[in-house]
Amino acid sequence: AERFLPDPFNGGTMYRSGDLVSWQADGTLRYLGRADQQIKLRGFRIELGEIEARLGECPGVRDAAVIVREDAPGDKRLVAYFTGEIPAIGELHERLQGVLPDYMLPSAYVRLEALPLTANGKLDRRALPQPGSEAVVSRAFEAPQGEVETALAAIWAEVLKVEQVGRHDHFFELGGHSLLAVSLVERMRKAGLAADVRVLFAQPTLAALAAAVGSGREVKVPANRVPHDATRITPEMLSLIDLDQASIDRIVASVPGGAANVQEIYPLAPLQEGILYHHLSAEQGDPYLLQSRLAFDSLERLLNWAAALQQVIDRHDILRTSVVWEGLAEPVQVVWRQADLALSKVTGLGEASVIEQLLARFDARQQRLDLTRAPLLRLVYAEDPRQGEWVALLQFHHLTLDHAAMAVVGEEMQVLLDGRGATLPAAVPYRNYLAQVCLGDDQASHEAFFRAQLGDVEEPTLPFGLADVQGDGGRVEHAALRLPDALAQGLRELARQRGVSVASLVHLAWARVVGVLAGRRDVVFGTVLMGRLQAGEGADRALGMFINTLPLRVDTALPVEQAVRVTHQRLSALLGHEHAPLALAQRCSGVAASAPLFSALLNYRHSAEAARDGEGIWQGVRLLGGEERSNYPLTLSVDDLGEGFSLSVLAAEGLPAAQVGTWMVNTLGQLLQALERAPGQGLDHLPMLDDEALRQVVEGFNATTVNYPQGHTVHALVEAQAPEALAVVQGEVSLSHGELNQRANR
Known part of the structure; x- marks a missing residue:
């Protein structure tokens, strides 16, 4: 009712946009500004009044005004004007860092004796002077101040492997990225320095993070109230979900051993819900049943390896978890107290290509695991007499393990096989993460964010016109390639210079590729988030499904310099909503519910630890490879290997996966070149062809x-x-x- 009003000129309805215009004699409209002072800067809608209000709250400030200045075409910045007495503009900027996101922070502060006024006593924004060089915020080295900054500087130095950290140093300029951010947050937590992790990405300086200590959103995780000797599970025993007795009894009946074997019951995480949906909708097979191929030098070695895996299962609740949905209002996951790994010996195979025969017999495109039976892992093996070894296929479900979790499993198994199991720290319960999602999640905040980001997106972004995002993960083309070393080094150096993550540059290049293949300049694609930044204590070493897929929007018509900043800021803002359901994000767009918002995906992963060769990970064990699958018609996975990068493209059958990978490499090279030589060039002018x-x-x-x-x-x-x-x-x-x-x- 507020925005959609009767049209007195043409009938029907008109929309009140908030823009001030004058209607010229020739019928054109002349733009005069905003009625509500709302502006759009680097892709974000900003209320200037909100910045002015926060500035006016700073000690010593009497009156304040904020405007957008455009010193060169496309180069807009926020400039703050104020009256009063303050020691330095750095202090003003620092105080605002604790209460405003980075994209709302002024880049310059001008002190005036009085704000200029019009004849009728209102602020004359046109009379505000151009800021001089002394008004611009700069980042010279300054030693940390106070106990919090000093403690944080020591943690930063340890995590980022640098000798000295100043209070204005920038996390990404020092080589930080999202995986290091998880480690940083965990070390801060152990030091008693809790902060909202969004501050690190939105305002990535030491001083800003220190100012935000104590403003974290973590919830207190309620204790598990199911007693170890329970003979019946009742509603009051469940601290993370509300269920009636009939539902609980139905769930318990699905577990061998009944209530005595039930450790806890709680809901599914957002991405788990989506994975279960695809599992149920697949006509055959399972797009999220993954597998690793291994070879052992003896049967004894294989059995010892399986015993170590069983010990990891015994340690971690998520590996003893099943999923129940039939007859329930919503699906739940059930933690068993005891769950044994399914270990099957296969005989009767021919001597030729034994591992290929195993793959054919246990093809995930044809078979599936029973999700109601824990653990959601299976090890099948057979003798390969020609090679003098035993080969095995480890199948595991994505419902319980993500990429980072698999790396932790491998590390723990190595410790156990070395006989050092007593040195392993206590396992981190997956329920810690579920508590953050269930009890600390703010659906209203998620909805407001995605409506602002996607509300005016009315058409999906569909490379090659493909809209099926509910495939079974089969019948795909796969291509793998590696970035040239010179290009990899150039991207890292450029990211440090610009104060952004390499992931931001990769997302920007992928937006260009997807935009070309979809014929769109306003591009939306899915990005996979780690989900561990706000997952609670111990999230850096916890097992489980933490990742989530959410939409990222990129305007490829922007100049590349501006596009880099906007993409980094949008990725940073997205992290604050890493637990939001994808379905909610899509509902906030203007795309019809019957159509997908996007059909291309980017998964940027930090895989330095997993990049070691298969030889030598475990003595006497070789990794023969694994299999990646995706229900999206076009998926790019980028593995950050610490120095280099590898790319993996999954494309629907008939699409040129190898060609897409080549286009991506070319686009990254063109982006690097443009940022070095022509930063004002439009992103959509970058050729992706060699x-x-x-x-x-x-x-x-x-x-x-x-x-x-x-x-x-x-x-x-x-x-x-x-x-x-x-x-x-x-x-x-x-x-x-x-x-x-x-x-x-x-």
Whole structure:
């Protein structure tokens, strides 16, 4: 009712946008500003009045005003003006860091004797002077001040492996990234320094993080009230979920041993709900049943390895967890007190390609695990007499393990196989994370955030026009490649110079590739978040499914310099909502509920520890590889190996997975070059084709058109010659079908 009003001119309804305009004699509208002082800067909607209010609360400030200045086309910045007495602008900036996100912080502060006023006594914003160099916030080295900053500096130095940290030093400029942030938050927690992790990404200086200590959102995790000797589970025993007695009895009946074997019952995490949905909707097989292939030098070695895995299962609640949904209002996960690994010997196989025969017999595209039986792991093995070894297939379900958790499993097994099991720390319960999600989650905040980010997105982003995001993960093309060392080093150095993460640069390049393949400049794709930044105590070493997939929006029409900042800021803001359900985010967009918001995915992973060769991880054991699957038609996984990067592309059958990987590498190179030489260049002008491919599209395809009769369209021509090139032609040349056809026919 407030925004949609009757249209007195044309009938129907009109929308009150908040823009101030004057209607000119020639029928055009002249923009005068905003009625409510709301502006859009670097992709964020900002209320200038909110910044002014926070500035006015600072000691010594009497009057305050904030405006947006555009010193060069596309280069906008916030400038604050104030009256009163303060020691230095650095102090003002520091105080605002504790109460405002980074994108709302002014870059310059100007002190005036009085704010300029119009004839009727209102603020004259046009009369506010240009800020001088002394008004600009700079980051010179300054030693940490006070106990909190000093303690934080020591933690930063240890985590980032640097000798000295100043109070204005920047986390990402010192080489920080999201995985190190998890370690940092955990070490802060152990030192009694709890803070909202969003501050680290939104305002990544030591002083800002120190100022926010004590403002964390972590909830107190209630104790598990199920007694060890329970003969019946009752509603009051469950601290993380409300269930009636009939539902509890139905759940307990699904567990061997009954109530005596039930440790706890609680709901599913957001991404677990999505995984279960895909499991239930798959006609056969399971897109989230993953597997690793291994070879052992003896049967004894294999059995010892399986025994170590059983010890890890005994340690961690999530590995003793099943899922129950039938007859319940919502699915739940049930922690068993005892769950034994399914270990099966397979006989009757031929001597040739034993591991391939195992893969065929236990193909996840055809078979599935029973999710109601814990643990959600299975080890099948057979003798390979030709190789003189035993080969095995370890199948595990994504419901209980993510990429980071698998790395922890491998580390713990190594310790156990070495006979050092007594040195392992106490296992971190998965319930700690569920408590943060169930009790500390703010659905209203999530909804407000995603409505602001996605509310005006009315069309999905669909590379190659593919909209099926509920596939079974089968029938995919896979391609793997590695970034050239020089490009990898260049990206790392550039990220440090710009004060952003390398992940931000990768997301930006992927947005360009996806935008070309989808024919869109306003691009939305899914990004996989670690989910551990706000997962509670011990999240850095906990097992379980923590990751979540959420949409990231990138405007590829922006200049590359600005696009880098905006992408980094949006990724940072997204981290504050890492536990929000994807379904909620999609509902906040303007895309019809029947269509997906996006059909391309990016999974940026820090895999330095997992990058070691299969040889030598465990003595006498070789890793023969694994299998990645995705229900999205186009998925890019980027493994950050500490120095280099590897890329893995999964594409629906018939799509050029290897070509997509090559396009991504080319785009990263073009992005690096543009940021070094032409930062004002538009992102959508970066070619993602290498020189040879560009010549083929521009010269080769054009040369072929002379053999086609008048009237044949370029669309049909390219589709016939190279279907995957069609979207590239449109995106690279930025011409409509009609314009392309006219040129070809000429």
